[in-house]
Amino acid sequence: MRNKVSEMSGRDAEVVRVVVSPYRICPLGAHIDHQGGTVSAMTINKGILLGFVPSGDTEVVLRSGQFDGEVRFSSGLSSSAAVGIAYLLALESANGMNVSPLDNIEYDRLIENGYLGLRNGILDQSAILLSRYGCLMRMDCKSKEYEIIQPREPQNSDKTKIQKSYKVLLAFSGLRCALTNNPGYNCRVAECQEAAKFLLCASGKAEMDPRLCNGEYFHLILFSSFVILQLIMILIFFQTVEEEVYEAHKNELEPTLAKRAEHYFTENRRVAKGIAFLTWSFEIILEIHVYLVLCFINLWIYFIGSGLEAWKSGNSQDFGKLISASGLSSIYNYECGSEPLIQLNEILQRAPGVFGARFSGAGFRGCCLALVDADRAEEAASYVRSEYFELQPELASQLNADSAVLICKPGDCARVI
DSSP states (O other): OHHHHHHHHTSOGGGOEEEEEEEEEOSSOTTOGGGTOEEEEEEEEEEEEEEEOOOSSSOOOOOOSSOSSSOOOOTTTTHHHHHHHHHHHHHHHHTTOOOOHHHHHHHHHHIIIIISOOOOOSHHHHHHHHOOTTOEEEEETTTOOEEEEOOOOOOTTTTTTTBOOEEEEEEEOOOOOOGGGOHHHHHHHHHHHHHHHHHHHHTTOTTSOSOTHHHHOOOOOOOOGGGHHHHHHHHHHHHHHHHHHHHHHGGGSOHHHHHHHHHHHHHHHHHHHHHOTTOOOHHHHHHHOHHHHHHTHHHHHHHHTTTOOTTTTTBHHHHHHHHHHHHHHHHHTSOOOOHHHHHHHHHHHHSTTEEEEEEOTTSSSSEEEEEEEGGGHHHHHHHHHHHHHHHOHHHHHTSOTTTSEEEEOBOOOOEEO
């Protein structure tokens, strides 16, 4: 990359800087960032490389060393956000500016919402800027608070039971259509807001911003072990009250709006189950108040999804099941997807070694992702290529055989090197 930019710019390779801006996947938390929901994401070892040389003046010259004419990026992997962030980091580096990741998240959101006209949230930018290698990033898209979660190292006794090394499988559909040219995405966002307006009015909060997080969202900070149980009680109370509002009024919602709200609420629960970010383990609490914990054990189990520590414990099978459930909700409740994408998703679900699969990105075109047993990744990729070609020969023939199905590893955050 440095040699190519050096050749194009006429400058020494030593002064060339390179931005690495990775693509991201969202295992759980799809389609809820624009409603202030809680999302999970990680980057992969594929993305954008942007080489640049500071010019010392106000002129910006852009050239592509890879493409002639129209430039197309990998749809469904946040490629627009990866490009936007690459340019932000390059311009900031060239001008000696020190900008925080949270500020860059907001700047790229302005690019997406204002310039591109997409009414999306901050999932893509946050994942690209905040992820860490091998970890899952959890973000509250309302408060912008985030957590980097690393899977627990397996004990000798459970290595063979649940801990399996994984890779990410990306299968491309051959469908190409910019989200800005597809009204479906922005339409779904508007429908979520309409559902939020109704539920907020029903709960006496009509003055609040019409986002579903304002009707259901919870927040918790554990200040000390002494108040853990009190905070859990408060947390469950607010969660239950809002669930009651939703359950009481969902049948009054127009059917399409009810589906959008159903996806939001259930997807937030799946994120909580998959990450188990409230599990400060039973050991700490039991040492303090055993009898109180037992009184609230059923509510605790309801809230954190039956004690499921899918990601933290390295339980790829259960984490994969949640990914697949999220994908089904995207199809039936959020109603995104198309026949080729749905077929591709079904093929991935059947592929050998796959723990779970779903659409990637907005779900209107592009690709599907799967979490797959690392030892069977090649076998699964070969199966998907063959099966998809049988069902969609015309679309499959448009894909590069070498990149129609990619086997990826976790990535790191965007950076200048």
